[in-house]
Amino acid sequence: MEHAPLIDPFARPITYLRVSVTDRCDFRCTYCMAEHMQFLPKKELLSLEELDRLCSAFVGLGVKKLRITGGEPLVRRDILTFFRRISRHLDSGALDELTLTTNGSQLARFADDLAALGMRRINVSLDTLKPKKFAAITRWGRLDQVLEGIAAAKRAGLRVKINTVALKGFNEDELFDLIAWCEDEGHDLTFIEVMPMGDMGEELRLDQYWPLSDMRKAMAERFTLLETEETTGGPARYVRLQETGQRIGFITPLTHNFCESCNRVRVTCTGELFMCLGQEDVADLRAPLRASADDTALIEAIRAAIARKPRGHDFDYSRTGVAGQMSRHMSHTGG
Numbered sequence: 001m002e003h004a005p006l007i008d009p010f011a012r013p014i015t016y017l018r019v020s021v022t023d024r025c026d027f028r029c030t031y032c033m034a035e036h037m038q039f040l041p042k043k044e045l046l047s048l049e050e051l052d053r054l055c056s057a058f059v060g061l062g063v064k065k066l067r068i069t070g071g072e073p074l075v076r077r078d079i080l081t082f083f084r085r086i087s088r089h090l091d092s093g094a095l096d097e098l099t100l101t102t103n104g105s106q107l108a109r110f111a112d113d114l115a116a117l118g119m120r121r122i123n124v125s126l127d128t129l130k131p132k133k134f135a136a137i138t139r140w141g142r143l144d145q146v147l148e149g150i151a152a153a154k155r156a157g158l159r160v161k162i163n164t165v166a167l168k169g170f171n172e173d174e175l176f177d178l179i180a181w182c183e184d185e186g187h188d189l190t191f192i193e194v195m196p197m198g199d200m201g202e203e204l205r206l207d208q209y210w211p212l213s214d215m216r217k218a219m220a221e222r223f224t225l226l227e228t229e230e231t232t233g234g235p236a237r238y239v240r241l242q243e244t245g246q247r248i249g250f251i252t253p254l255t256h257n258f259c260e261s262c263n264r265v266r267v268t269c270t271g272e273l274f275m276c277l278g279q280e281d282v283a284d285l286r287a288p289l290r291a292s293a294d295d296t297a298l299i300e301a302i303r304a305a306i307a308r309k310p311r312g313h314d315f316d317y318s319r320t321g322v323a324g325q326m327s328r329h330m331s332h333t334g335g
């Protein structure tokens with residue numbers, strides 16, 4: 001590492017960076033995006049070179065885990081070029097992990113190349129195993145395409161974690177099917193509480209909110225849940241199912257239970273650095289990136305922002321600011 005590591009005011013080292021590389025997506029999941037989105041003009045987005053500089057600066061400041069997300073990261077043109085370049089930090093040992101959150105639609109094309117450049121694990125978002133429901137929730141997606149992508153990832157040797165948003169009245173009835181499918185396929189599984197964002201109306205959001213505490217109760221009717229302190233350095237808390245040995249993750253952003261150990265920050269595709277998932281304080285990194293080919297100003301801006309990282313967050317369904325911020329440039333917890 002070239003520079004002193006990033007430590008926030010609460011003595012948490014910042015070692016995990018999530019970067020959104022595009023605001024575009026080939027799906028329109030109802031809880032995330034409007035059907036007719038207005039995407040950003042290209043000049044607003046960081047170029048692949050700028051993304052490389054930005055990620056590399058964070059790696060130089062001690063980031064060990066880099067997660068690429070979106071939008072849908074695999075629909076960004078030439079994204080493989082970016083991945084290939086950034087994988088030099090894996091080769092050098094500066095970065096421990098380079099990973100991806102994807103909807104899976106393009107994985108059949110990319111899985112082999114991603115594995116070849118050193119990626120080991122990926123997160124794939126999947127809320128249902130039923131084709132019609134899948135088409136309804138994603139508006140534009142095809143389940144078979146995603147399942148093919150996931151199969152390609154598995155064949156390529158990538159470890160797959162399925163991320164499922166828990167939606168009341170939508171996938172409650174698939175809880176045990178999803179668990180069984182992940183057991184059969186050897187995938188990890190994490191459930192995410194739906195967050196107050198996206199395009200759906202407030203009422204629908206509240207309707208769809210299925211607290212993971214309720215889900216755990218449902219799970220406990222069929223399985224013995226063993227508490228575990230295991231962590232993968234992310235926001236998930238885990239239980240083990242005694243009967244199958246599976247580890248199931250829960251991400252509960254609404255009950256801010258992971259703030260105290262938060263080691264993460266995220267950057268949007270326009271270069272905005274968010275220090276906390278649920279707060280709107282933001283630092284512009286695009287201006288220092290574009291102002292000079294030298295990274296001094298960029299690194300100063302990163303340090304100044306980390307010095308403002310808050311202790312934690314508190315979601316409130318009445319706050320609409322979160323919605324606007326997240327749905328446009330999302331790179332969230334579970335993703």
Ligand code: SAM
Pocket residue numbers: 025031032069070071072073101102103104123124125126163165192193194195196197198330331332334335
């Ligand atoms: N396109 C990629 C994907 O589908 O994984 C990456 C971006 S997507 C926004 C990242 C994750 O955010 C997905 O798992 C998605 O289900 C989740 N997500 C989107 N809106 C959400 C919400 N309102 N509450 C909880 N999770 C949400």
